[in-house]
Every structure is written in structure tokens, then in C-alpha cells.
Amino acid sequence: MKDIRLETGNVRIEDSFWSPYIRLVKEVVLPYQWEALNDGIEDAAPSHAIRNFRIAAGEEAGAFGGMVFQDSDVYKWLEAVGYMLGVRPDPALEAIADDVVELLAKAQQPDGYLNTYFTLQEPEHRWSNLAECHELYCAGHLIEAGVAYFQATGKRKLLDVCCRYADYVDTVFGREPGKLQGYDGHQEIELALMKLYEATGNERYVKLSQFFLDERGRQPSFYAQEYEKRVNKVHFKELNMAFDLKYSQSHLPVREQDTAVGHAVRLVYMCTGMAHLAGVTGDASLLEACRKLWANIVHKQMYITGAIGAMAYGESFTIDYDLPNDTVYGETCASIGLIFFARRMLEIEPKGEYADVLERALYNTVLGGMAMDGKHFFYVNPLEVHPKANEVNPIYGHVKVQRQQWFGCSCCPPNIARLLASLHHYVYTAQGDTLYVHLYIGGEAEVRMDGQPVRVRQDARYTSDGNVSFNIQDAGAAGPFTLAFRVPAWCEDVVYRLNGTICEPDDVRNGYAYFTRAWQSGDRLELLFDMQVQLIQSHPLVRQNAGKVALQRGPFLYCLEEADNGSHLHLLEVDREAAFTVEYDPYLLGGISTIRVESLRTEVPAEGAHLYVPHKGWAQNRVMSTFIPYYAWGNRGAGEMMVWVKAART
Amino acid sequence: MKDIRLETGNVRIEDSFWSPYIRLVKEVVLPYQWEALNDGIEDAAPSHAIRNFRIAAGEEAGAFGGMVFQDSDVYKWLEAVGYMLGVRPDPALEAIADDVVELLAKAQQPDGYLNTYFTLQEPEHRWSNLAECHELYCAGHLIEAGVAYFQATGKRKLLDVCCRYADYVDTVFGREPGKLQGYDGHQEIELALMKLYEATGNERYVKLSQFFLDERGRQPSFYAQEYEKRVNKVHFKELNMAFDLKYSQSHLPVREQDTAVGHAVRLVYMCTGMAHLAGVTGDASLLEACRKLWANIVHKQMYITGAIGAMAYGESFTIDYDLPNDTVYGETCASIGLIFFARRMLEIEPKGEYADVLERALYNTVLGGMAMDGKHFFYVNPLEVHPKANEVNPIYGHVKVQRQQWFGCSCCPPNIARLLASLHHYVYTAQGDTLYVHLYIGGEAEVRMDGQPVRVRQDARYTSDGNVSFNIQDAGAAGPFTLAFRVPAWCEDVVYRLNGTICEPDDVRNGYAYFTRAWQSGDRLELLFDMQVQLIQSHPLVRQNAGKVALQRGPFLYCLEEADNGSHLHLLEVDREAAFTVEYDPYLLGGISTIRVESLRTEVPAEGAHLYVPHKGWAQNRVMSTFIPYYAWGNRGAGEMMVWVKAART
Numbered sequence A, B: 001m002k003d004i005r006l007e008t009g010n011v012r013i014e015d016s017f018w019s020p021y022i023r024l025v026k027e028v029v030l031p032y033q034w035e036a037l038n039d040g041i042e043d044a045a046p047s048h049a050i051r052n053f054r055i056a057a058g059e060e061a062g063a064f065g066g067m068v069f070q071d072s073d074v075y076k077w078l079e080a081v082g083y084m085l086g087v088r089p090d091p092a093l094e095a096i097a098d099d100v101v102e103l104l105a106k107a108q109q110p111d112g113y114l115n116t117y118f119t120l121q122e123p124e125h126r127w128s129n130l131a132e133c134h135e136l137y138c139a140g141h142l143i144e145a146g147v148a149y150f151q152a153t154g155k156r157k158l159l160d161v162c163c164r165y166a167d168y169v170d171t172v173f174g175r176e177p178g179k180l181q182g183y184d185g186h187q188e189i190e191l192a193l194m195k196l197y198e199a200t201g202n203e204r205y206v207k208l209s210q211f212f213l214d215e216r217g218r219q220p221s222f223y224a225q226e227y228e229k230r231v232n233k234v235h236f237k238e239l240n241m242a243f244d245l246k247y248s249q250s251h252l253p254v255r256e257q258d259t260a261v262g263h264a265v266r267l268v269y270m271c272t273g274m275a276h277l278a279g280v281t282g283d284a285s286l287l288e289a290c291r292k293l294w295a296n297i298v299h300k301q302m303y304i305t306g307a308i309g310a311m312a313y314g315e316s317f318t319i320d321y322d323l324p325n326d327t328v329y330g331e332t333c334a335s336i337g338l339i340f341f342a343r344r345m346l347e348i349e350p351k352g353e354y355a356d357v358l359e360r361a362l363y364n365t366v367l368g369g370m371a372m373d374g375k376h377f378f379y380v381n382p383l384e385v386h387p388k389a390n391e392v393n394p395i396y397g398h399v400k401v402q403r404q405q406w407f408g409c410s411c412c413p414p415n416i417a418r419l420l421a422s423l424h425h426y427v428y429t430a431q432g433d434t435l436y437v438h439l440y441i442g443g444e445a446e447v448r449m450d451g452q453p454v455r456v457r458q459d460a461r462y463t464s465d466g467n468v469s470f471n472i473q474d475a476g477a478a479g480p481f482t483l484a485f486r487v488p489a490w491c492e493d494v495v496y497r498l499n500g501t502i503c504e505p506d507d508v509r510n511g512y513a514y515f516t517r518a519w520q521s522g523d524r525l526e527l528l529f530d531m532q533v534q535l536i537q538s539h540p541l542v543r544q545n546a547g548k549v550a551l552q553r554g555p556f557l558y559c560l561e562e563a564d565n566g567s568h569l570h571l572l573e574v575d576r577e578a579a580f581t582v583e584y585d586p587y588l589l590g591g592i593s594t595i596r597v598e599s600l601r602t603e604v605p606a607e608g609a610h611l612y613v614p615h616k617g618w619a620q621n622r623v624m625s626t627f628i629p630y631y632a633w634g635n636r637g638a639g640e641m642m643v644w645v646k647a648a649r650t
Helices: A019-037 A049-056 A071-087 A091-107 A116-120 A135-153 A157-172 A189-200 A203-215 A222-229 A264-281 A284-301 A332-348 A352-368 A387-392 A412-421 B019-037 B049-056 B071-087 B091-107 B116-120 B135-153 B157-172 B189-200 B203-215 B222-229 B264-281 B284-301 B332-348 B352-368 B387-392 B412-421
Strands: A011-013 A428-431 A434-437 A443-449 A452-461 A467-474 A481-486 A494-498 A501-503 A507-509 A512-517 A524-529 A534-538 A548-553 A556-561 A572-575 A580-585 A592-602 A612-614 A620-629 A645-648 B011-013 B428-431 B434-437 B443-449 B452-461 B467-474 B481-486 B494-498 B501-503 B507-509 B512-517 B524-529 B534-538 B548-553 B556-561 B572-575 B580-585 B592-602 B612-614 B620-629 B645-648
Touching: A019 A071, A019 A091, A019 A412, A049 A071, A049 A091, A049 A116, A071 A091, A071 A135, A071 A412, A091 A135, A091 A157, A135 A157, A135 A189, A157 A189, A157 A203, A189 A203, A189 A264, A203 A264, A264 A284, A264 A332, A284 A332, A284 A352, A332 A352, A332 A412, A352 A412, A352 A481, A352 A556, A428 A443, A434 A452, A481 A524, A494 A512, A548 A592, A572 A620, B019 B071, B019 B091, B019 B412, B049 B071, B049 B091, B049 B116, B071 B091, B071 B135, B071 B412, B091 B135, B091 B157, B135 B157, B135 B189, B157 B189, B157 B203, B189 B203, B189 B264, B203 B264, B264 B284, B264 B332, B284 B332, B284 B352, B332 B352, B332 B412, B352 B412, B352 B481, B352 B556, B428 B443, B434 B452, B481 B524, B494 B512, B548 B592, B572 B620, B592 B645
Parallel strands: A434 A481, A572 A645, B434 B481, B572 B645
Antiparallel strands: A011 A443, A428 A434, A443 A452, A452 A467, A467 A524, A481 A512, A494 A501, A494 A524, A507 A512, A534 A548, A534 B612, A548 A556, A548 A645, A556 A620, A572 A592, A580 A592, A592 A620, A612 B534, B011 B443, B428 B434, B443 B452, B452 B467, B467 B524, B481 B512, B494 B501, B494 B524, B507 B512, B534 B548, B548 B556, B548 B645, B556 B620, B572 B592, B580 B592, B592 B620
16 A cells, blocks of 8 residues: 655745734634634534533533534544644643543543444434434544644544544444444545554554445445334434435445535545545546546536535535536535545646646635634635625525624534644645645645655745745755646746746646756745736536636636625626736735726616616726635625626627 | 496407417316316315315315415406306306305305305414415405406306405404404405405495505504414414515505515505505505506516516515526416506506506416416426526426426416406506507407497407507497507507508507597508517616527517527527528417527537636637527427527627
């Protein structure tokens, strides 16, 4: 089995754009979420999450509170803390986390089982409702936390809890007689077991992950059988999980799935596990399924912002090329899961498309999912909002026009926290004597090129002027090795400069520019990415975007907001021939570059005009319209917003 | 008080376009619905409606079945039968109807009350839930049936039942101490009492109608009070009628309402009653409210097909200029109610706009609501469907892409039946010495001009070539009188010919062309309406139609269907400069004129193309696209349909 990771903790981000976000996670998001987990946020419904563990550990009396998967909020928080401690030591935070670890260990049952809902509420019904009750899902998040905490701090206690639980799960599930041939309704355990394998080297966890993936979608359906066994008892009445198998991607064996259907988060978590397993085992049919599902998502079902999940019903995919901008779901967690999937694919085969999509989701949907105060979040990420229509029509009921404080089901905030706290995992991968640079995020990294340690440093002004400086700080005793830089798909022109002199890469293939040299300490390779504003059109089969364009600059998608352009944004048409003016405004929305462009604005007739009149064309005025980066929308009160704008044909 | 009606039964339709529909109502729809009311349709849920009356009349044992307003289905059927018997005698049908009348009379309670739900199910709870339980609504439909049946047959029995019931209602409701100051959650009784007044001359019914209209919207809300009185008991759990006052237009006194909100059918039924009352009493403030609500609907919230109600939630209006074509509700009944409203406004003030809207709703939404077999119906009338997306996304759950056999709540089929059976009421109004011709539907009419009987005849080829011939068959002893012909708003050019010689009207104002003559028997006035195809654009504030056009020819809106144009209709753009080819096809969809026009069709790239690429414009081919009348859509299997089509700017 292959190890395709950089060692954890060997990348340290120092970046003018991203460091403030990571600091925000450390200083605001994690403390705020800790308060939330302890029911300390005024005006928010209590989480019950820590309290549930106290009760399960026998430290407190009382009953379980919250959702059946409430435990996972604690795990995701702990996982984020782990990543954070790995790069920014903080004894006070570590002490709190150690206490949580003690608590979890105490709440673990003698046989290794750990789940406060079932332990407190339905102890006799363990594993009776895999479709709905998230037991293995929670176990997966526990494992992710245990692995992150171990890798950051070297402390084994939580990892041991995880191993005991996983070993117990291994005694419950399997094809052997007397074991359960089931799998969780919400994929997560599969990807987590792969991480546990990487942390422990125990191949038993690889086999267990593979078991869950292999069982999924076998017919007759396990879910129908367990439903019958528990005499049709249902946990979530609004769902139909025993029979709506597409919702949980259980309608077909995973290797036979080639179209993304059902709950978007579940699908991309499943794909993450599949890709990780395929990467480690070399399972060709599994890799092929990953490629097909990737292609379907990215080429037929993904929004330009990297959002996925076109409808609120089931938080789900719909059908190919159906991408409504206003009724979209586009859950923040789904884009995070897409990033996980992209990372695993990159580890297997470095193709620029994976990192392009990763970047698209990260700089647009994920970044937009959190306010700059670290305390307000989007769960749903629309590409167009009309607040007045949204207010009255429940087809927009899931869409909020401003970020919310917290959610009843608060999966997204801690998911953003753990992604940003582990962002350093996404910048590079190393394979043999090649270091792949996927993201242009400043900071230092220590890598091994053919076993020899090498220190490198990025200085990136990627988000402002597209310039990246890549420095070999210490080449050590390494021989010649290769640096492979992703050339973003949005970039039509790159200039390379080696130690100040323009140069060309040895090769450009699959979205990467390759430079092989006997690199010396002090070598400096500059990449100057052309940041000119791009007009983007979408595939003609996306009916919702017919005749429309979107603006992109560097990794950022742009949008119109009412705050800059007045109401009725649909009256605007971008002049496709006009020049764009990009201007950086340090005081606007935390510092953004706006794009201004000449546009046509249809005149609104005087009050009393008829709705339908013979076509004479539309009277239009020339106006300047102002676009802002999509991630910054919704920070200036409720107002209209629009990504896809009509293209004027002048 | 004014009488502004033509006498009932004095118009007889003989029209190549409409007569087949009326025959269909007589020969298929009414017998089919009679079967349905008697639970005789296989594969359809039983109606229970006739059986409920039998049980209430003591003829049968059993329990109430169906919706709380199930009685109204019988009443609407009987009303349609009444209209039909008035113009096409049918002893067998009349015998069946007489039996029903006997049954209703027998089911009536000694005090005059008549409602099978409350009599059988909750006898102690009469009038305890006006918001939800449709008691007065059912009473209103009973009255409409009684009036129609009396006017058609001269038989008083049902009318007497109605009067007894209305007199009893008058003892229950009123501002006097001890009476209820309430009003029905579904408006209907108001307009029905006005009809009862016209049939009986009893002004007490005018006052009762006015009472209900005056009470509506008084605060504190009657609905909240009755809700408290019945200890919060709720009939329809999914509604919130005690507090969501906009739903039933009870949020404001009716005279203060200037914007259409809430359930669309309720609003237009209310307006019909208001306009009728204002016409009879000369109530200026009520008339002004009618004008404002009319203007709001017609200039800001009506679809080009005459559909109203932009959302499924509450079958309701949304906000001004918000007219989604795919998630629209557009209930057939709502357009029928809009026709009722228009008719009452026409009786007060003959303005072309009222008849234009009446025609728009009639020839498009209402006609489209019923299949040519008389057995399949649309409840919801979308302007755009994408069957594959509709199938998966519940925001389209209410939209059917093919007409359905019958409905659980089957208000629309009998509503279409009674409208078509009474279509002759909508063709003319007479005021003093002026005969207004609102609709161009062939047939004979007897009218009184200043008291003298005059016989006229229309021969209309209005729907095919726009030619209408209006003949004075017998001028009798009438002196000079005026004929006023509506000039449809869609018509840009009319030629008038009097006895073969081109002539000009004496006046054209408010959408009518006036001709005053000493008309002689045998005089013939021809109207040649220019039927050239029109490209229509919508008000710029309708964001859903931005950059799009619709095709209209005569009274018919047109649409694209997949059957003629292939899938992905959104790829088509109509060339605005191209000529239209109109061709009548007697074998297509019961005989329709298609419109063919050169269009541009965006090319679909090969499989695997990226979703988002730099804008280079869209490669397009020139193709012919084929439009059919909107009313005929959905008759060739499930397929895409689209009314608003992108306009190419070539």
C-alpha cells in the first residue's frame, strides 16, 4: 500500500489573505463554538453536545438532548483544534481539549462503543437503524478527531479510544455469519477509517472501510431489511431512507455509480473515502468510479462557485445541467466535501482539474460561507437572491439573504473551522522526486525529495496581482528534483522567472508546469499569473444561464449586489466589448478588488405601464455596474445579488 | 338599484370554434361528472358528494365522506346543467337534475340550513369555523345553482331552497346584538347573494352580501376570536387561517385593499361580489377598490395567458412583477374567477381592458385547462415545463405536464363546465340604447334596445382569420340604437364594412368602436381584425421574462413544444426580424394554426465539454421553430413547453 501524504505539520501558512482567516478560526470560531457546544450562547438553542458526554460519562444526571448526530459537533471541533495545535501551539486550548478527550474516554462503553444518543436514549437499539441514525457517521468524525489530535500533539489517548471503537465495530460488521452486512446512511466512516489506517498502519481499518464501500448498494437493500426488523420504526419522518435509496447513494453498488444523485454531502464524503481507498490499494475499478462521479459532478452538476446540490429537497443533486441559481441548495458542507474528494484525487493523479475545482470551492462557496466576524454562517449558498420574493415564496424558504448566527443542525460552522485549520494540508503533495504545488498560499514547508529534507517558501500575492514567488530556502543534500506548479485553468498567460530571468518550464501537462533542476538554496522561481478579468459563459444545456455571463478574476467569482447597483439587477446587461476597471478598496468588505464595467440598463416605464406590449425592444441606458467578489456578498444588509448576468449584444 | 343584465337565455352560441366545446360539456363533461359525483369512475377516489346528500336526506345510512366543501361539487354541476338546459333543452338531463333538486330539498334542515358535512359530522358546530370550513362558500354555490336552474327552467323549487337558506343565514349573521359578525374564509356567498337578489328582487340579499363584504378585514380579527372560542381546533392543519389573514384577504377592510394578496381564487371571487354590489348600489368607494385591485392584478401580477397566482404555497399571489413561468400556480379556477370579475366590471363600465383580460383568460388558461376529450384537466397552468427537472424537484411538485383524470379536490373541472355552459352570458351587455359586443363568438341574440326587441346574429371566424360578420336579423320597431364593438388590444388594424362598403365608426373610445344608426333588418356590419402574428415583450420589471418574447395571434398565445422542436427549448432564440408563416392544420390537435419562424439554435458541444469556459459567444444554427396555441399544449405526451422565448438580436 502506498503512502502519498506529506508529513503532517510540515507546512505552515503565512499569507496576507488566508492567515487572517486562520487566526479568526483560532481566536473567534473555535472559542465561539466551544461556548456553543457548552450551551453558552445567548439567544441560541442549546447544543447539549458536551452535556450529553458528561451524562454518558456519569458526571452529570439528565437526558440526551439535540439531534441523533449531536456528538459529531464535538468531534469536528476537536479535529479543528488538533489541526490548529499542530501549527500554532496553545497550551490553554490544548488543556481544554485534553479535558474533552478525558471526557470522551470516560463516556466510552466497556466494549468500545461510543455514542451518547444510543447510550442514553436507546441502549437496546444500537445498530438497528443504520439508514437514519448516524452511528457510524459519528464514529467516523470521532476517528478524524482522534487522528488529527494524535498527529498534532503526539498524544495517543484519543487515538486509542478510536481504535478500541473501530476494533469493536469490526466485530459487529462483516460478511462473516452473525455479523451485520450494513453500512451507514450518511457516509463518513469510510474516509475516517482510511485516516485511522494512515495514523496506525493497521490494515484492518482499510479492510473495514472497503467492506462498508463494497456493501453499499447491494440488493436486496439492507435498509429495507432493517426497517422491517425494527417494525417500521422511523427516526426522521420527513425522510424515506429505507426506500429512497438514491438519497444515500445506496441504489447501486458504488462501482456502478456514474451519476451524482441524492444528498450532496453524503455523495462527496463517499467519494472521498473511495478515492482514498483506491489510492492506497490501487483498486482500479474503484478509481474508475471516482473518475466518473467526479466528471459528472464537475462537468454537469457543479455551480460556477463550486457549490453542489441544486435543490433543497434532500439537500440533493437533481439532474445533469439543471442548475437553478435562486432555488439552489449549495450547502457549505457539500463544497467542503468536494474539496476533500479533490484532495484525494490529487494524491492519486496530479491533474490540474482537481486543484482547480478545489480552489473554486474554497475561494468562493466555502469562504462565502463564513462572515468576517467568524460568528455568522451560510448553510445555503445561492447565486441569485431577490429578498422580496424570497420572503413570500417558500420555494426559497431555505435561502437566507444574510449569514445566520448558528443553526439547529449546525454542521457547516465546525466544518468550515476544520477545513481552514487544516488548509496547509491542501497546498502541496509530494510524489517521489516531485513536489506538486496545487494552491498558491504563502508560507513555509519542509518536504522530502527522495528522502532528503528540503525547505521551501511561497510568497504569494495570488489574490491581488497574481504574483507568486517560490523560494528554495534550504536545498540540503537533495539531488535534482522537480517542482510542478499548477497553472490555473482561469489563467490564459503565465510568465516564469528563475532568479530574475524569464524562463520556460520543461514541460506543461495536465495543468501543471514542470521544472526539474539541481535546485540550490536561494533559488527563486517567480510565477506571474495573468489576472485579467474573464467573462465566463456556461455550457449551453444549463438553461438557467442561457445568454448570461459571469465575471471571474483570478480564483474569485464576482457578483452584482444591490448595494452597489440599485435594485432590479436583472435590468443590467454587461457590455461584452467594454473594458474592465479593477480597483482595490482596502476599506470595502475587509479589502476587496471591485470590477467596474460599462453596462446597459433597461429603462423602467412609468407607473401604470402595461405588463404585455408589442415588442419594440427595450429602451436602455449606459451605466457603470460594479461587481464584488462572490465570497463577500450579503454583508451590507438584505439586498439583491446575482452572479450570472445577461450579456448585452451591442 | 340598476339592472345591467341582458335577460338570461337570450343569447345562443353557434360557433365553429366554441360550439364543439359546449357540446363536449353537454355530452361528455356533465355526464362524466355526474358519474364522478356518484362514485362511478373506476380508478378515481370516490366523490361521496351525492351519497352525502342521500344520507343527510335520510335515504341512506352511513357517514359523511370527502372534503368539508364536497357539497359544492354537486352545486357547480347543477349550475352548469341549469345553464345548459337554458340553451339546449334535454328532458333526460332535466329529469336527473330535478331528482337532485328533490334530494337537496329533502336534505335541507327545518330551519333552512343545508350542509351535509356539518349536518352529518358536526351538527353541534355549525358556524364555529368560518375561516376554514366553507359553510357560506357552499351556500353560495347552492345559490348560484338555484338561480341558474330557475332562470333556465322556470322551476322555483331549488330557488326556494336557496331563499330559505339565505333567510336563515340572515338571522344568524348581522351587526345586531346576538348575531355573528363573521364572514367566510373562502369568498363566494357575496357574489351569490347578488345573483339571488337579481333572481328574486329581494333587497335583503343585497344587504346581506354587503354585510359580509363590510365585515371582512375588521380588526380585531373575527377569525382569531372564533379560533379561541373553539379552543384552537383546526380543520386544515397545513393552513394557518386564523392568523394568516392575507391568505383569505381578511387583513384589511376590502375598501382599503389595493394589492392582490393571498389565495388567488378567493380574491377574484371577492372582487366579483364587490363589483356586482358596486354596480347595483352605486357604491363609489367599493367600485374604486375594485378598480385598484383590478389594476394591480392586470398590470402587475397576471401572466400573459391570463393565469394568476404565482406560487403553489397558498395557491397565492406573491409580489408585483414576480411571475415565475415554471413554478407558477395559475389555477384554472382563478382564471375563471378573473373572468367573473371582468364581466361584473364590464357591466358597470364598458372598457376594453376588462373584455381583453376576459378573452385572454378564456382562450388560453381556461381552454387549456381541459383536454379535448372533456375528461382530463389541468389544475395548475404553467408557462414553461421541463419534465425531467419537474420529476425530481418538489418545487415543481404541483405542476403536471399532462392533464389529469380527476382531482382529490376537484374544483376546477366543474368550474370549467359551468363557465363554458354559461359562455353566452359573456358575449354582450346592453346599456340603454347601446349593445356592447365584448366577445366575437358566433350565434344569435335577442336584446332590447330602449325596450324594443331586436334580433342580431354574429358569424365569427374570429379564431381563424379574424373576420366577424354582425347582422341585424330583425330590427323590429326599434329606433336608432348604438352598436359598440370591442377592438381587441392585440389588434393593430381593423377594417369595418357596412353592407359591403368600408366605413368608419362614429367614435372609438375605451377600446370600443361605436356605430349609431337607424339599423334596418338585414343590415350587416363586418369587422376584419388584422390577425398578424405579434411579438410581445413584457414589462421590464418581470425578471423572469427579461430579454424574452412571446408570440400571439388573435386571442391566442403561442408556445413551443418539444414534440415540434426537439428537447432543450431554451436553446432557441426567435429571430425578431424574420417573417412568420401561419398554417392551419386541420389534423393537428383538433385543428390549429401553427406559426413557424426562423430562429437561432445554440449548438450543444460534444459530450465532456466543460461547464464554464471563457466567453466566446455561442455557436448557433439557423432553424425553423414551430409554435402552437398555448391551450393545445401537453396533448402529445410529456415534453418540454415554453411560452417566453429568448429574442435573438441578429
